[in-house]
Amino acid sequence: ISHHWSSGGRHFMGKGTSFGTVTLIAPTDVITGPVQTMRIDGVDIEFQLTPGTEAPAEMNLYFPQLRVLCAAENATHTLHNLLTLRGALVRDPKAWAFYLGQTLQRYGWRSDILIAQHHWPTWGRERIVEMLSDQRDMYEWLNDQTLRLINRGYTSLEIADRLKSLPEPLARKWYARDYYGSVNQNVRAIYQRYMGFYDGNPANLDPLPPLDTARRTIAWMGGVDAVLTKLRAAYAAGDYRWVAQIGNELVFVAPENVAARRLQANALEQLGYQSENATWRNIYLTGAQELRLGRSKVSITTASPDMVRTLTIPDFFDYTAVRLDGDKAAGKTFTLNWSFADINQRYAMTLRNSALTYQSDVLHARPSASIKLTKAVLDRISLHETTMAQALRDGSIQISGDATAVSSLFGMLDTFDPTFSIVTPPGTP
Template structure:
């Protein structure tokens, strides 16, 4: 039992009071549910509790430095608001007025940024550019332009076409969105969202949105506020994405095609296919410009021609490498899981600070590419007509020697730190009527231990959110 406590302590004790509650809760669950298994463990009393958080959690916490609220001055004409909301908003000052690029999500947050911008210059807003249609970049527009109907609001054709509000499965997408971003998590569990603060403003979210009045298809050059600005279509995170290039200022606004994390090639909340090959090519195109200032849609700007070029180059290389490795594995006849197992970034890329998996995940991207090209069938005839989940669970329980033995193995998975296997065993048992409350409690503990070692914020948030949902369902069933 001591070894089991040590493993849970190592993952749950984060040296801060807010995580001690989780630690005590995990011990309580394990003490009540797992005591019989622990008493028979041959490895008990072999280690001691360690007051140490997982290195991945330490790395994820370090990402919080990217979201410190600040108006960042890149040069005399470009200012970027970071940390006021989940995304960035920028202001470019011209001779006759200013151009705003992206408008945040919450109108309340946008009003604060607009006021900060007006403290820098009182020139009127002549144009506002949307880099893409996601709500966190479009919800606060009216704060910047007011009732001025002469302001050009610019976006690509097909703007917002792919968003979840147009989906027939909108209800489940909303629920998964809540889990991915940890929107319902208690404050004590929140770190960040990988490329955004863990808690973002909700004051009139989306209420300031104003539709574009000028769209383009491939590229367009406009003189806005006396500044020549190039807009280029750049499929990637969305199919309405664009990037903004201002040659005279050597400044490029990348939208959500670039931020300081491995890119989210697939969103676990559920989304249409993100064209991975086009995404990599869009970034590669950006890397050909003489950029000195790179403004991401999330996280802080990057300055300096050499580092900007390096970041864009390794980003495009990583994306295109994942794409090509996946295609090559598929053409060898690999199944989905074999393909996932075979794809990895080169060591030189894995170590890059801007490619840490704070937000995106290589395996998720591989799965998305595979399913996009061949659909659900992975080529293995065994999977043409698989057993139902209940039939498979029945056979697996029989193979294990019965429900009691499988439950013992489930307890062992915690003791041996075999957490993913434990989740799968729990799911088999939950298909039966065996000790559903106890099995659910162990699954909750497994989810929280996995969360406590995740560098990927969406995965961590999803594990924790789901664990709280299970906990709530248990309480309701008792009542």
């Protein structure tokens, strides 16, 4: 059995990814029932599916012989993320609370030890019941109070400002603190889940992009030097959030201004010092580092060889579609048939209207070109162990029809630099 608990905390509880090999093992057995028991190496494990909580396919595990409950990332010693700040789909706090209630009812008084994917165990039935109850109440409160204020007309930022912390006595529990997730970002995540980006105010329906906004804002405030003087006074008064907000506009207008960058970095650093949340602190300090030293040159990759080989053909085609540069593809139309002999799969691909789509188990009747290869060859190309040109020369790829359609497709693909700027305008060193 292989179960990837999710990337929700796996790579981001600390300051970066593991220095070991990031890998993926394809599942050998699948848990399909709401509660399913299996014996593995003489150990009974009862799996409780909790879909849509911390991860789309999350599950808790109960070991009846040991009276041990593993709560995965559904109940850890912190308030978790409903929306990771690195970006993801918003998780469902209502489902999270519901399944914790089911876990409490089914396993609470049958467990002597509670473990999870991060942090330390909880010992003793009474403590376990209290923790599960508190964590259930925490996610339920966040969901319901956010929806209550939405229905009173408050916007995302206004709700986050009103719901500054969990209610007492929950706010004083160590396992409900904002060490990783936070009330602020989770409230805003819930708003996003139910309401989307638009808050009902037409002024926010089509605002100017950041660089245009910055130029006009700084000009209206008297120019770079005048704003810098005001920001220095605000910094001296300890108004760091305001300095960070307006300082960002100033840095966008004058990214080469060392004094502006240094003041903005100082404000972000102060906000980092004051943050109980480790993720927020690291984000603030990362921004300060970029302002002082330039963009990070550290590149992180998760594309290990076995990870690439585990990807399916649809995975590869979906990623290819994401890489397609719409401007380069404008006005171009062609169809490609792909046949993979080693896995007996075939696909009909279409480029049209700058969109790359495909269908499985079907081929175009009159394709622009047909490509015959194996999944193994595609993996080697993805891993840069060979090239398309070399594969054509040695015969491991065969193309019939218009070969330029294939080469032009790969010529339209964008490449991504993971070290893009975050607190300075795009393209800033």
